[in-house]
Amino acid sequence: MTLVLASQSPRRRELLAQAGLGVAGFSFERVNPDIDETPLVGESPANYVARLAVEKAKAGLALCGHIQAPVVLGSDTIVVLDGALLGKPGDKADAVAMLNALSGREHEVMTAVALTDGDRTLCDTVTTKVRFADLSRQDILAYVDTGEPMDKAGAYGIQGLGGVFVEAIDGSYSAVVGLPLVESRRLLAAFSLI
């Protein structure tokens, strides 16, 4: 079997390498599927994030014709505030609005990870509570100017400069960054990959 990461995210690549801790010769290939990330009408955030992880894994599998016995991992991360989904900001103004909304409040980060070999698909979703400090307008504008928020759900990266906004976290740090390590290891073990 060959493990394949269906992601273009450098963070997921690093986290998946970390998930192979202690396993001699642990390695994986990469493919980059392109899927439609539009939420379905009335779809809950939990259903949405799990559906996208599974769709990324399945779309990735379709790109694995050249790979021997592929098992494909897909993942998706969203931020949920008051039940509403915050994806990646469309532009700087959108990033400012998201960070304003998150300021001084608690939100949830949901990350789903899915593995498929074509016959069997397993998916796990991890929810982490994150509480932001009160942010000044100057904090927000300076952060958005760094460019860091633009490719990240909720317009921040806990692992980067955005870490200064995080007052408390209850759950999985690696899931917030993009791939829950404990749960990913469980799924990798279920496919005998570690």
Ligand SMILES: Cc1cn([C@H]2C[C@H](O)[C@@H](COP(=O)(O)OP(=O)(O)OP(=O)(O)O)O2)c(=O)[nH]c1=O
């Ligand atoms: C909240 C938060 C999100 N993020 C990132 C994780 C995800 O990469 C991104 C959410 O976008 P995703 O659509 O989950 O993933 P992606 O487009 O980056 O990568 P791919 O679909 O190819 O796997 O936000 C952080 O890096 N740090 C954080 O603190």
